[in-house]
Amino acid sequence: MNPETRLLEQARCFDLTALGEIYDCYSPGVFRYAIRLLGETDLAEECVAETFSRFLKALHNGGGPKDYLQAYLYQVAHHWITDYYRRQPLPDLPLDEAFANDQDDPAKTAVENIDRERVRAALLLLTPEQRQVIVLKYLEGWENEAVAALLEKPLGSIKSLQHRALEALRRILLPAREENVSGRKAYE
Amino acid sequence: MNSISEEQDFEIVSLVKKLQQSPERDQRAATGGRAIFLAEAQMYPLPVSIPPKRRHIEWKTFFFRKANPKMATISTLILIFTLLFGGTGATVYAAQNSLPDETLYPVKLMTEDIRVGLSPRSDDRLELALQFAQKRLDEMLAMNQAGYHPATTIGDRWEYQVQSALRLTANMNETAFTQTLNQVRERLMEQENQLGQHLETHPADPTLERVREQLRDHLGLLDEGLADHDAFRSRVHNNDFGHHPEQEPGDTHQPGIGPDNTQTPFLHPAEPEHLSTDVPHQSATLQPTHHPEEEQHQATMQPQHTSQPQQHQNSPDPTSHPSEPEHRNDSGGNGGEHQGGHD
Structure with a gap:
């Protein structure tokens, strides 16, 4: 029995030591995942709290993960974020002009912040699965196989999702160049 | 094109990847979140049994046979035994009231043999032999009452049971001998009375007449046994169960009897000594008392006719009478001439 499985067995008995160990081990990653997508610390903390609360409820009902606890917690957090944005109006892409005129702005940090907000907003325009693939692969550094296991999809589907997600992000984040590419395609 | 896309x-x-630069988590917030999480965990009551959902899953796996192979094996065995012995038991039960002209009659005889074979004590076997002799007599009387001639094979079967009872009596030790002898005599006297009363009101039948004659012989043997135990034992061990005036002096045929042609008479392992030592010339299989041509009699009954010749009634050995062949099988290869059976 691997350590994670043993930890889960103890957690099913609501062993506080085991539960505390799980929180210490996995809550930082969940917070990181949440803050990248939500952009607000308070919202990310709320996401973490709700994720672990749902985990407890699942254990109490005899459910919860049998293995891959980290993937389970990321999935719960992902659903919470998706639900959160479903309740919110989709954000406009902010400050295009500011991004375009970043050379006029001496405050590099401010530009970086603007970039992050644009990317975050673009991610929210993707489908939940596309967004999850991009975040897990490029932000969390997961391998395609791990992402496939989490989403319970074949590896080919994950690659396809990734490809479509990048295309969508290109259209959203690089619209001018996308037009150039389209024109070049037509010319060719 | 591809390079542009890449x-x-x-x-x-x-x-x-710019999003990877996320702000550090506030440690106080993290500690607070942990405390809230553990407090919430403490609010849940400790599980004392498997949670309901999990129990449901176990039942599902039980029914789909992914778990508990022991139960599957047991239920399979129960099914097999039910199919094997349930149907057989019902057949055996249904056979117990069958008459000789019915399909289940051989099953009845077979179960009787098995019952005797499974009885370890000679007392029990004696009681069973007397019971089965009484059953054969009842069957013959019922057939006669219904207007049929009981086949001689039933009479032979009756004789076999009585001889078994007499042999078991002869093998009793001296203490139980007299009591057992009286008991057998009493039962045979009851049968003689029953048969006599029946024949007063019903048409004569050669098989019944033969049984009556044999009954009288056996009762005479038993009376002799009450006076002289050793003489009784000697006669029984020599298979001399009664008076046989028809037997030819030169006839080597032994008067012992078997139930019928198709059935091996039951010999209990506890009683072979008188067969092997006292009657060395006789094989373990008992010989029928009737003549060879009688072996071709059919078990099925022939309709009875009240206008039968009178000589049927007084013939102790039906094979010596020309009116008997109504029971014979005209397809037999032993020269048995079929005389119609209908007068």
Whole structure:
């Protein structure tokens, strides 16, 4: 029995030591995942709290993960974020002009912040699965196989999702160049 | 084209990776979140049994046979035994009231043999032999009452049971001998009375007449046994169960009897000594008392006719009478001439 499985067995008995160990081990990653997508610390903390609360409820009902606890917690957090944005109006892409005129702005940090907000907003325009693939692969550094296991999809589907997600992000984040590419395609 | 796309992908990925620079988590918030989480965990009552959902899953797996192979084996065995012995038991039960002209009659005889074979004590076997002799007599009387001639094979079966009872009596030790002898005599006297009363009101039948004659012989043997135990034992061990005036002096045929042609008479392992030592010339299989041609009699009954010749009634050995062949099988290869059976 691997350590994670043993930890889960103890957690099913609501062993506080085991539960505390799980929180210490996995809550930082969940917070990181949440803050990248939500952009607000308070919202990310709320996401973490709700994720672990749902985990407890699942254990109490005899459910919860049998293995891959980290993937389970990321999935719960992902659903919470998706639900959160479903309740919110989709954000406009902010400050295009500011991004375009970043050379006029001496405050590099401010530009970086603007970039992050644009990317975050673009991610929210993707489908939940596309967004999850991009975040897990490029932000969390997961391998395609791990992402496939989490989403319970074949590896080919994950690659396809990734490809479509990048295309969508290109259209959203690089619209001018996308037009150039389209024109070049037509010319060719 | 592809290089442009790859370039743009790289740019997009670089943009996305800007999100990796996330702010550090506030430690106080993290500690607070942990405390809230553990407090919430303490609010849940400790599980004392498997949670309901899990129990439901176990039942599902039980029914789909992914778990508990022991139960599957047991239920399979129960099914097999039910199919094997349930149907057989019902057949045996249904056979117990069958008459000789019915399909289940051989099953009845077979179960009787098995019952005797499974009885370890000679007392029990004696009681069973007397019971089965009484059953054969009842069957013959019922057939006669219904207007049929009971086949001689039933009479032979009756004789076999009585001889078994007499042999078991002869093998009794001296203490139980007299009591057992009286008991057998009493039962045979009851049968003689029953048969006599029946024949007063019903038409004569050669098989019944033969049984009556044999009954009288056996009762005479038993009376002799009450006076002289050793003489009784000697006669029984020599298979001399009664008076046989028809037997030819030169006839080597032994008067012992078997139930019928198709059935091996039951010999209990506890009683072979008188067969092997006292009657060395006789094989373990008992010989029928009737003549060879009688072996071709059919078990099925022939309709009875009240206008039968009178000589049927007074013939102790039905094979010596020309009116008997109504029981014979005209297809037999032993020269048995079929005389119709209908007068």
